[in-house]
Amino acid sequence: DVKVTQSSRYLVKRTGEKVFLECVQDMDHENMFWYRQDPGLGLRLIYFSYDVKMKEKGDIPEGYSVSREKKERFSLILESASTNQTSMYLCASSDLPAFTYNSPLHFGNGTRLTVT
Amino acid sequence: AQSVAQPEDQVNVAEGNPLTVKCTYSVSGNPYLFWYVQYPNRGLQFLLKYITGDNLVKGSYGFEAEFNKSQTSFHLKKPSALVSDSALYFCAVRPTGKLIFGQGTTLQVKP
Numbered sequence: 001d002v003k004v005t006q007s008s009r010y011l012v013k014r015t016g017e018k019v020f021l022e023c024v025q026d027m028d029h030e031n032m033f034w035y036r037q038d039p040g041l042g043l044r045l046i047y048f049s050y051d052v053k054m055k056e057k058g059d060i061p062e063g064y065s066v067s068r069e070k071k072e073r074f075s076l077i078l079e080s081a082s083t084n085q086t087s088m089y090l091c092a093s094s095d096l097p098a099f100t101y102n103s104p105l106h107f108g109n110g111t112r113l114t115v116t
Numbered sequence: 117a118q119s120v121a122q123p124e125d126q127v128n129v130a131e132g133n134p135l136t137v138k139c140t141y142s143v144s145g146n147p148y149l150f151w152y153v154q155y156p157n158r159g160l161q162f163l164l165k166y167i168t169g170d171n172l173v174k175g176s177y178g179f180e181a182e183f184n185k186s187q188t189s190f191h192l193k194k195p196s197a198l199v200s201d202s203a204l205y206f207c208a209v210r211p212t213g214k215l216i217f218g219q220g221t222t223l224q225v226k227p
């Protein structure tokens with residue numbers, strides 16, 4: 001089974017802090033994604049990556065950046081955390097080229113981030 | 117704008133009864149369609165997908181979904197609900213590279 005592991009289950013940070021959310025997948029997947037999940041809004045794509053050192057903006061990239069130095073690891077960075085970034089963050093990966101549209105995503109268990 | 121709608125925030129069903137979770141979409145072209153389930157404190161799990169072919173798609177845990185092109189709908193169904201099916205269900209549509217998610221429907225199955 002594919003395993004997508006997010007390093008923290010719960011995280012509490014202060015406004016203005018730099019925050020790193022880590023995600024590792026063990027199936028050699030090319031594509032990795034970061035979503036945030038908010039009640040009533042579903043999942044919204046922040047950034048995705050289809051190869052090492054490659055990244056593409058999603059629908060809501062403002063206030064975030066990403067890093068993919070190794071194929072298995074995709075990090076989400078909040079440069080200066082704000083209270084409106086309090087949310088559930090979900091990492092996902094998929095095993096087919098990014099524009100093969102029928103591949104399902106495999107999700108991690110999420111990181112619930114609270115910014116106070 | 118392209119969108120996915122799940123018109124019910126919550127669906128309540130008695131155990132043993134059939135269930136339907138609704139999804140409609142508004143996108144261009146012929147998109148790929150997906151259902152995911154999220155159990156409490158977990159990430160999303162893939163249930164099933166429609167690519168082409170038979171309008172009735174079978175997936176995991178006894179779920180199936182019916183694709184209706186004229187109504188642009190992709191409703192999730194199960195003939196006999198279990199209490200363990202209680203979870204948050206997401207419909208998703210992929211017209212091009214990015215997956216578009218609905219807002220989610222909470223399914224509550226009562227014993």
